[in-house]
Amino acid sequence: MDTLKLIANDPWLEKHADVITSRYESARSKEFELTQGGSLRDFASGYFYYGLHRTNEGWVIRDWAPNATAIYLIGDCNGWKKDEAYRFASVGNGNWELLLSFDQLAHEDLYAFNIEWDGGSGTRIPAWVKRAVQDDETKIFSAQVWSPEQTYEWKNPDFNRGKEAPLIYESHVGMAGEEERVHTYNEFRENVLPRIKAAGYNTVQLMAIPEHPYYGSFGYHVSSFFAPSSRFGTPDELKALIDEAHGLGLAVIIDLVHSHAVKNENEGLGKYDGTRYQFFHSGPKGEHPAWDSYCFNYGKNEVLHFLLSNIRYWLEEFKFDGFRYDGVTSMLYFDHGLGKAFTGYDDYYNANVDIEATTYFYLANKLMHEINPNSLSIAEEMSGLPGLASPLADGGLGFDYRMAMGVPDYWIKLIKEVADEDWDVGQIFYELTSKRLDERVVSYAESHDQALVGDKTIIFRLIDKEMYFSMRKDQPNMTVDRGIALHKIIRLATASSAGGAYLNFMGNEFGHPEWIDFPREGNDWSFKHARRLWSIADNPELRFHWLADFDQEMMQWIKRERLLEIPEVFWRFDNKTDQILAFSRGEFLVVFNFNPINSYTGYGIPMDASKWKVLFDTDEERFGGQGRIDKGMTYYTRPAAGISSQHYLNLYLPARTAVVFKKEAFRRIR
Numbered sequence: 001m002d003t004l005k006l007i008a009n010d011p012w013l014e015k016h017a018d019v020i021t022s023r024y025e026s027a028r029s030k031e032f033e034l035t036q037g038g039s040l041r042d043f044a045s046g047y048f049y050y051g052l053h054r055t056n057e058g059w060v061i062r063d064w065a066p067n068a069t070a071i072y073l074i075g076d077c078n079g080w081k082k083d084e085a086y087r088f089a090s091v092g093n094g095n096w097e098l099l100l101s102f103d104q105l106a107h108e109d110l111y112a113f114n115i116e117w118d119g120g121s122g123t124r125i126p127a128w129v130k131r132a133v134q135d136d137e138t139k140i141f142s143a144q145v146w147s148p149e150q151t152y153e154w155k156n157p158d159f160n161r162g163k164e165a166p167l168i169y170e171s172h173v174g175m176a177g178e179e180e181r182v183h184t185y186n187e188f189r190e191n192v193l194p195r196i197k198a199a200g201y202n203t204v205q206l207m208a209i210p211e212h213p214y215y216g217s218f219g220y221h222v223s224s225f226f227a228p229s230s231r232f233g234t235p236d237e238l239k240a241l242i243d244e245a246h247g248l249g250l251a252v253i254i255d256l257v258h259s260h261a262v263k264n265e266n267e268g269l270g271k272y273d274g275t276r277y278q279f280f281h282s283g284p285k286g287e288h289p290a291w292d293s294y295c296f297n298y299g300k301n302e303v304l305h306f307l308l309s310n311i312r313y314w315l316e317e318f319k320f321d322g323f324r325y326d327g328v329t330s331m332l333y334f335d336h337g338l339g340k341a342f343t344g345y346d347d348y349y350n351a352n353v354d355i356e357a358t359t360y361f362y363l364a365n366k367l368m369h370e371i372n373p374n375s376l377s378i379a380e381e382m383s384g385l386p387g388l389a390s391p392l393a394d395g396g397l398g399f400d401y402r403m404a405m406g407v408p409d410y411w412i413k414l415i416k417e418v419a420d421e422d423w424d425v426g427q428i429f430y431e432l433t434s435k436r437l438d439e440r441v442v443s444y445a446e447s448h449d450q451a452l453v454g455d456k457t458i459i460f461r462l463i464d465k466e467m468y469f470s471m472r473k474d475q476p477n478m479t480v481d482r483g484i485a486l487h488k489i490i491r492l493a494t495a496s497s498a499g500g501a502y503l504n505f506m507g508n509e510f511g512h513p514e515w516i517d518f519p520r521e522g523n524d525w526s527f528k529h530a531r532r533l534w535s536i537a538d539n540p541e542l543r544f545h546w547l548a549d550f551d552q553e554m555m556q557w558i559k560r561e562r563l564l565e566i567p568e569v570f571w572r573f574d575n576k577t578d579q580i581l582a583f584s585r586g587e588f589l590v591v592f593n594f595n596p597i598n599s600y601t602g603y604g605i606p607m608d609a610s611k612w613k614v615l616f617d618t619d620e621e622r623f624g625g626q627g628r629i630d631k632g633m634t635y636y637t638r639p640a641a642g643i644s645s646q647h648y649l650n651l652y653l654p655a656r657t658a659v660v661f662k663k664e665a666f667r668r669i670r
Helices: 012-035 185-201 234-247 301-316 328-332 354-369 405-415 427-432 458-462 478-498 534-539 544-560
Strands: 051-054 057-066 070-075 088-090 096-102 109-117 121-123 132-134 141-144 167-172 203-207 224-228 253-254 322-325 376-379 401-403 441-443 500-505 570-575 580-585 588-593 600-607 611-617 634-636 648-655 657-664
Touching: 012 301, 012 354, 070 096, 070 441, 088 611, 121 405, 167 185, 167 544, 185 234, 185 544, 224 301, 234 253, 234 478, 253 376, 301 322, 322 354, 401 427, 405 427, 405 458, 427 478, 427 570, 427 580, 458 478, 458 544, 478 500, 478 544, 478 588, 478 657, 534 544, 570 600, 580 600, 580 611, 588 600, 588 648, 611 648, 634 648, 648 657
Parallel strands: 167 203, 167 500, 203 253, 253 322, 322 376, 376 401, 401 441, 441 500
Antiparallel strands: 051 057, 057 096, 070 109, 088 096, 109 121, 109 141, 132 141, 570 580, 580 588, 588 657, 600 648, 611 634, 611 657
């Protein structure tokens, strides 16, 4: 075959060409094996067959449990006892089927499976269940019949996110309100979606949607892969949330956890049919040493059928617009990338890479874009595997974006370890823009990871205890002033230089205080830190709204001008001693003075002959600044000597301030 474009674009990959080509051919071979020349979409149709379905004749329930010797449906319908009338029949290839009349099951009935195998038996929530609910007192999960008389009617069935660069508002439905409790899909739809729209974001990322037994897992220990979490409401209420978002022009994606599964047996897939190896690898390969969870066997066609069907289910049944794939690094490497520093290309092309996982990603991304060409596929991946977010046809794995996980790590390290006056502006620009030319990334200053208990958000690192005492406007405080100034500058630098997309976790845009901590034994099951205090951002007497207002101005600018769809970010100038940095993107110039003390008058930024106007700056009084920059001025470059010599844009640059300029039409006089 011809040389793959991934290799042709990067000479350093030539020595690994055979491995890259072999992985690509393995994925294509597996695709043909599964589809026999048909479509992946048709292959990924398991949820139409398995699980509970209402037909014209009655109910039909099917399951795959190859090690089972018998399966019974138990529940409200039969007093939770084994009954021959509710015994499944084996129909071959490890599949089981039960036919029931309409009067044997009803909408909202609770049920489960009793699965028997040689030497044992167990109660199980069906693997393909579409709704599971938890008893408030016993905390036991049950499957629930969900078949309302009126099916949900979509108001915006044809929504298409198009090619707009994602501006992502990472969210958690349960903690999205102020009260100390779990909040709902309806509350998020009514109260939070309008905030996201007004703030200028165009994509909502929902965490913890597939059902998970432990609320504090943030949704990363999934038990029922086809069931939206009932903690937040019904499937129809989730559909209404997505529908409303689409009506507002907002795309909606979810965290998809196909990297591992919770070990729980009654409500999860652990030892589902009495074996460890039905869905997962047996032995140590099947257990994640850091996450206490089971690892899927991507070499099994039945597992691929389950996971790919799960992708199609969320895209088609709930009209989600894509996924942020969790734990991609863990999936790619047999050692899960734990404690490993990826320092050279050899680390990506050795026996540590799981070819079955690279094949899975090829299939998953091809399926997604077969169903919806504009769907979003984002990889949470930290090893830097070349080609991860390159097109499949080029030899890549087909993700649209990878998370720029080094950027928030860099900001935190800088704030923790380096004094303000020693920040290296050239290094800052490098860290913000360093990526492969053939890939797009989701840039972010902080996500939910930086807000979890045991860590600190950027604003908390900058202000710390003063957060509790000095956030009122009538309480002057230099520590708070510094924190607010740097919070705005850090976000502007990250967002305006982003490599294709930008992300923020809900509340971080206005400096939400403290940390995230879900109810657990260690905090007496408190919800105090599992909520969002929107009222402090709305309170005109507090400083938080300054940060929210600035973020809104910044995001509206990026969205209006489609800034992140301009691929090139050009370095214009930096001075390490003065701590001045300038870069341009399209017709916009962003100039930073990171210096904590020195303001500069008439500071020359080398430019071509041009004319500029200030759009906004971090020092405006409406954003908590001192209003030192004259927004009414028009700035012209001036030559150093004759008209043909180097031109300079001479600016007033106050300390700890950033300014966004827009280029205006300019006629050069000769």
